[in-house]
Every structure is written in C-alpha cells, then in structure tokens.
Amino acid sequence: MKTPDTQRPRPGSDILRSALRRNVGAMAGGTVLMGLYQAGETAFPIALGLIVEHTMQDRSLGALAVSIAVLAAIITTVSLSWRFGMRILQKANTTEAHRWRVRVADCGLQPVARDVDLKSGEVLTIATEDADQTADIIEVVPLLISSLVAVLVAAVALGLADIRLGLLVMVGTALILSILSVMSKKIGSSTREQQARVARAGAKVADLITGLRPLHGFGGNHAAFRSYRKVSTEAKHQAVTVAMVNGAYTGTANLLNASLAVSVTLTAGWLAFNGLITIGELVMAVGLAQFIMEPLKMFSDMPKYVMMARASAERMALVLVAPPVTTPGPERPAAGGDLEIDCVRYGTLRELKFQVPAGEFVAIAVYQPRAAADLASILAVTVPPGAYEGVVRVSGEELAGLSIEAVREHMLVNPYDGEIFAGTLRTNIDPSGTSRMVPEAVEASMLTDVVALHRDGLDYGVRDRGANLSGGQRQRLSLARALAADADVLVLHDPTTAVDAVTEQLIARNIAELRRGRTTVVITSSPALLDAADRVLVLDDGVVTAEDTHRNLLATDREYCLAVAR
Template structure:
C-alpha cells in the first residue's frame, strides 16, 4: 500500500545524471583509452599516407636499398603502433566498462534489497533485468565516448592529409562526414524510443517468467498452468514484436550508414582519379587518396554507430533511474528496541485486520489461530515491516517503543518473521540454514525442525547441494529447511507463519515440541491452525474477522469453544 505522493516528496535521478556519473568516475581510463585508440586510428590513417609517399619516391627514381629499408621500417613502426595501441587501449576501456557495469548492478541490487522498499511500479523480474542488461548497456558509454573521439581523430587526420594533396578532397571528406552524421542523428532518435519500449516489454516478460516459476507448483495443482502460459505467451509475443521493430530500425540505420559511407568513399576515390587525370595531383597522392577513401569507411562506420549506442545507453540509464531515483516507501526512525521487551499491537487496522489488539510478554510462546488466511498474511506483513507504519492505523510496539521510531535494520535484528513461502536458494543445506555463517545453533535448529532425516539421507550431510528454489527437495523438506533457518537465527522475537502445513502429523507433533523446547525463554509467536503447535503454546489467541475474539490455552478452548474446535480439529 502506498502513501499519496503529496505526503512524500519524490526525488528523481534522471538518466543523464547517471551517464555523467559513469563518465566522471572513469575519466582517467577514458583519457588513456582515447589516447591509445587515437594512436590506433592515426596509425591506420598513416598507413595509406606512407604508401603514397613510398610510391611517389619510387616514381621519382629513388630506388636505393636504403630507401627500401627506411620504407619497410616506417611501415613496421606503423603496424606495431596500430597493434599495441589497439590491444592496450581496448584492455583499458573494457576493464573500465566491466567495472562500471558491476558498480551499477550493485547499486540497483542494493536498492531492491534494502530494508525499506522503494516506491517504484516495477516487478522483481523487471528490477532484475535493469540490474543486469540495463546496467551493462549504461556502462557502455565509458567505451563509446573514447571510440567516438578516436574515430573523429581518424576522420580529421584523413581530411587534413587529403586537403594537403588538394583542398577539394579535404572539404569533400569534412562535408560528407557532417552530412552523414546529420542524417544518422535523426534516425538514432527513433532507435532510442524503440529501444526504450523494447527494454520495458522484455523486462515485463522476464517478470512474468519469474512469477510463473515461483507459482508453478500451485498452478499445476489447480490446473491454472495453461491460462498462465497463455498470459506469458501474450507478453512474450509483444516483446518479440517490439524486438522485431527495433531490429528493423537498427537494420535500416546500419544499411543507411554503410551506404552513405560507401558513397563518400566512392566520391573521394572518383574525385581523386579525376584530379590525377587532370594532372592536379600526382600518382603518390592518388594512391594515398584511394587508400584513405577505403580506410575512412571503418572510422566513419564506428562514428556513425556511436549515436545508436549513446541512445541505447541513455534509455538504459533512464530505466535505472526509475529504481535509483525512487524514494523509499517509508522513512524509518533511528532508534533501537530495548532488549527483552514485549510485543504489542494496539488497535491496528490494515487490510483484513480490524482494530487488532494483543500483547505478547517477553519469553512467552503464543499461538494465534487465524480463521481467515488473509488476516494471517496481513499480520505477518505488518510485523515484518513490509508495510510502513503510516500505511496502517494503530500502533505496533517493541519493548514499549513504537515501530515508526525504530530503524528497520534494528527491528529485524530484534524481531524475525519467517514467511509462509520462505525462499530456498541455490547452494547447500548449510548455506540456506546459516547464510551468514555466524549461527552457533545450526545443529539444534536442524534437530528442532526435524530436518535430520534430510541431512542423514545424503553423504554430504549439511553440505548437500540445493538447487535453485529447492527444486531437488520436496515441499515438506523445503518448509523444514526454511524453519531451520528461522530457528538458527535465534532472534529475540520469532514469528512463524504456518511452519508445518507441508509435513505429516507425526512430524508436526515432534516439531511443535522441539520448537517449544528450543525457544524456551525467547519470545515466539506462531500463526497457525496446527493442533500440535497450538497445544505446545503457553496460550492461544483466536483471530476472527481481523480481531481477537478469544484467548486461553488450546485445551480449554477445545472444551468450551465449538467454533474453535471445528476450525482446528483434524
């Protein structure tokens, strides 16, 4: 749930700022890359000039071995310069490009994973695309600018060399280059708008895939997989059509650029030939002009492609700005909850919760029997600080302090909410139970969650490999693994949301006793309808229609509350 924009000023970070930041912190690498790539282009330009000079000297009768040796040496120096400058120049630029892409990936990921979510209308799959593809394309600007400058150097050097032979050749190159870039700059705007739309549609398709993978098992369960796949096919088809449109635009752009470059090269060659026939330039200058006419096609090709890359980088930067420039959903406080305090909800109204009021004393094990699953989910969201305090009525207190006055990090260090659908990550059983590698209660957590049979089943034990989303584990094993992770964290206040729905009754009984034993003296709240967990609790709160309607031990409630008995009896 979002608060109105009028209550929270929105800051923005436009894509141009992101590009300027990328350029600013890579100035050193770009300068060296520009120098070396400029040397490369200058060396390439010097090659036909040197050939023209050699031919001219040969035509004048200077055919000594010394002159031949000097010519070969000059060509060797040019070739060596071209080879080394390209090698080291591209190494510097690509290292800077890769490093910059990594920085932006980390920044976007940090925004997506921060304790207080950002107010941005993007799904997690779209954020993933922005953190990968868009970060890479934005960082390309670090490589594009030096290539643009070096290509310009090559065109200028070629124009000057041709101008020294005949001013009309130099003017032809300069005028032709300006005309080509003017035409292509207009076309690049179409590429930018088409690319932005393609990136958005591809991101939406990626988000749809992520959602399908997450819900694949439930979809198969109630036969909704075909409808879901049709929905994805529609989104994917839209992305495909837009990709085809972008490919067509890029194809027209590339074809136009190549054609215009070829026309300019042909014009320079024909003009040089006409001037040579008229005796206005010599044979050596003709050879140089023909060689340069062929050579300038490469820098002109690079030069003409740069606007396309710049527009793509800007489109990606603007998509990153959607994440990086979005304000937090809530502005958390800076306080820390007191150790050993109570958990209290005072007339909380949110979603299906209706003036919910209860208090859990420090060290108490309380089970909450929730008749409506939606109310359990809403309560878990409020306690997990997934809902900002200003988005609901009433107050949540930890140790007597209001949640809004506490920092999110300190709340989550103090109070851990283990969700119903806890994620299982690729890695090992151990890395899933103790991601930080700092827990001292891993073995106790494994035993309490009854995960011991899974550990004993494999020779690697806790180092047994787990596939992405726990694909090689059953539903009950994944649930017990998630419970073991929550118990291993040893939080002062632990909230468990339906931790045993996928296990059998015998295992459920053992888990209930083990959790009560392991968590003795630590505050524990379980949202459940499990008779075993309800019986293991110190007391049970009955939550109906978003409010507490009864409170007692499980057995007393069974004896006097018929509705409760029907709701939890199995």
C-alpha cells in the same frame, strides 16, 4: 521561468556523467591509444602515396628498404595501440558494469524497500543487461574521439593535396552525422520500449517458475503459459521493430559512408586526370577514401550506442533514485520485551488489538488466510508503518521510531513460503556462519532425518529453491533457519503445513521447549501448535474474538472447534 522539475537534470544523464567521471583516467589512456591507432591507420595510405611518389623518382633499393621499414613501423603501431587501447577500455567497461550491477542489487536488498513499480524479474534485467549497456559509454566516447581524429587527419591530408578534397570530407561527414543523429533518437525510444517489454517477460518467467508446483497442482499451467506467451509475443514484436530500426540506421549509414568514399575517389580521379594532383596524391586519396569507411562507420554508429546507453541508464535510475517507501527511525528496541498490536487497521484487519508479554508462547488462529498474511506483513515491516492505522510496539517502542535493521535483528518473522537457496543444509540454516544454535534448531525442526539420510550431513548440497528436497523438507529447513537465529521475538507463519501429523506434534513440542522464556508467536491452524502454546488468540473478521487455551476453546467454542479440529 522554469520550474524546479525542469531545472533538475535527468537521473539517466546523471548516471552516465558519473560513469564518465569515475573512468576519466582509463578513458584518457584509451583515447590516446585508440587515437594513435586511427592515426596509424590513416598514415598508411598517406605513406603509401608518398612512397609511390618518391619511388618513381628514386628507384634505389635503399629507398625501397626505407619504405618497407616505414610501413612496418606503422603496422606495428596500429597493432599495439589497438591491443592495449581496447584492453584498457574493456577493463574499465567491465569494471563499471560490475559497479552498477552491485548498486542495483544493493538497492534491491536494502532493509527498507524502494517505491518502485517493478517486479523482481524486471530488476534482474536492469541489473544485468541495462548495467552492461550503460557501461558501454566508457568505450563509446574514446572510440568516438579516435574516429574523429582519423576523419580530421584524412581531411587535412586530402586538403594538402587539394582543398576541395578536404572540404568534401568535412562537409560530407557533418551531413552524415546530422542525418544519423535524427535516426538515433528513434532507436533510443524503440530500445527503451523493448527493454521494458523484455523485462516484463522476464518477470513473468520468474513468477511462473516460483509457482510452478502449485500451477501443476490445480491445472493452471496452461493458462499461465498462454499469459506468458502473450507477454513474450509483445516483446518479440518490439524486438523486431528495434531490429528494423537498427537495420534502417545501419543501411543508411553504410550508404552515406560509401557515397562519401565514392565521391572522394571520383573527385581525386578527376583532379589527377586534369593534372591538378600527382599520381602519388591520387594513390593517397584513393587509399584514404577506402580507409575512412571504417572510422566513418564507427563514428556514425556512436549516436546509436549513446542513445542505447542513455535508455539503459534511465531504466537503472528507476531503481537507483527511487525514494524509500518509508523513513525509519534511529532507535533500537530493548532486549527481550513484549509485542503489542494497538488498534491496527490494514487490509482485512480492523481495529486489531492484542499484547504478547515477554517470554510468552502465543498462537493466533486466523480464520481468514488473507488476515494472516496481512498481520505477518505488518510484523515483518514489509508494510511501512505509515501505510496502516494504529500502532505496533516492540519492547514498548513504537515500530515507526525504530531502525528496521534493528527490528529485524530483534524480531524475526519467518514466512510460510520461506526461500531455500542453492548451497548446503548448513548455509541455509546459518547463512552468516555465526549461530550457536544449529544443532538445537535441526533437532527442534525434526530435520535430523534429512541430515542423517546423506553422507555429507549438514554439508549436503541443496539446489536452487530446494529443488532436490520435498515440500516438507523445505519447510522444516526454513523453520530450522528461523530457530537458529535465536531472535528475542520469533513470529512463525504456518511453519508445519507440509509435514505429517506425527512430525507436526513433535515439532510443536520442540518449539515450545526450545523457545521457553523467549517471546514466540505462531500464526497457525495446526492443532498441535495451538495446543503447545500458552495462550491462543482467535482472529476472525479482522479482530480478536476469543482468547483462551486451545483445550478450553475446543470445549467452549463450537466455531473454533470446527475451524481447527482435524
């Protein structure tokens, strides 16, 4: 008896079936037109044989004119059916590829992350190349059917001339497909491995580009290059393997197809020599032997493309059917509210416990950078509640029982390395275009000099990742975006590490003023931000070890003084 796992269909197959069901109308129309195209191609040598047969008996101009008209009609049918058939299929293919790209992107952008052991570069490859190859099944099936129509029409026509010719085509085609279907499995497994290695190389490139400046800063760019070169070389070797397998497949297919065509031609010649078929039938047989090379080649290529589509579909399934890392609750936090960390143990945090009342501005001085990152990850809900011990409460509600979308609307956690997107200053500060706090956020983050520096002001163009901005400008732009959101609870992680001391002092004062009456938490070692806060919590070795104002701590805690004084 089969286990439930073996009874359940493979996700890759489900994706292919879904694509086929969704495009059944377009595929039916494309199949009819492509079948008409192949039938017209097949009819050409048949008509040529019949014309030769009848022209030898009736040598009139009328018979010649009819023959030319018939050939013109066949050629017109072939041309128009190919044109419109491929238009339908390629439109459906492109549309289906777009749908899968959007599906993969949607999964990657969900508030609740999926349990996928893939890097962003690998997901990008799946959303592009694999989506395209999966959608190719929309063209593969109609072309497969139309090629089968052509081979069947040719076999029937040859069989009417002599049954041995028809059987030769049918048996030869079955033999060719049997051999190639075995070889196509090797292509499928090799292609899956190649796609995985290329995706890993892409992920490595994305990581290196993101961290290019820090790498140059400490001289690690050469080691990073060697690391990428190793991954890229592995991808290259696998690509060569796939190319060799594809070459062997194509060469074998061409050899078998040519052998069948030669066999039909020689057999027809022998039959004509012995008077078993007429000259017209010989012309038809020779023409069909040449013609069936194309549908046979297309027919024999289809198993390869099916395996490639299936391999890509299985890679997409890694993203699409992966379960979420957590199942969030349905509740929403109340407006305003406080923030409470109750005996949280995660990473470097151990029994961390503190509370920030509604409306208070609290700074957290963290002695270990890893602990700051762990705390920010928990508050940003990038770490699911089930992955750590203890409880986080927002407005008195446990985080595990709240909708993640609602939590992120209520509590914004701005990371120290916030992304800058291609667009303008305005679209980076207010992506949704709905904030009423843009002028105040620009003023508070001291981004006014950047706005004033350019004629376009807030509409000044920003390149991808803020490549045309300095480090300090990018950090202030990210801070302006966080302030413009005007969240009930705002958590800032090292928002001023790339700005000068004078600007940092002004920003600290501005944040305190702008966020007056709103709950604000700043994880920082900046003396300016620590001094602007209502209260400072000292986080050392994963627990809160001290709590007071910045100035009192400077006067009474030597270790704190050494850690934050500049």
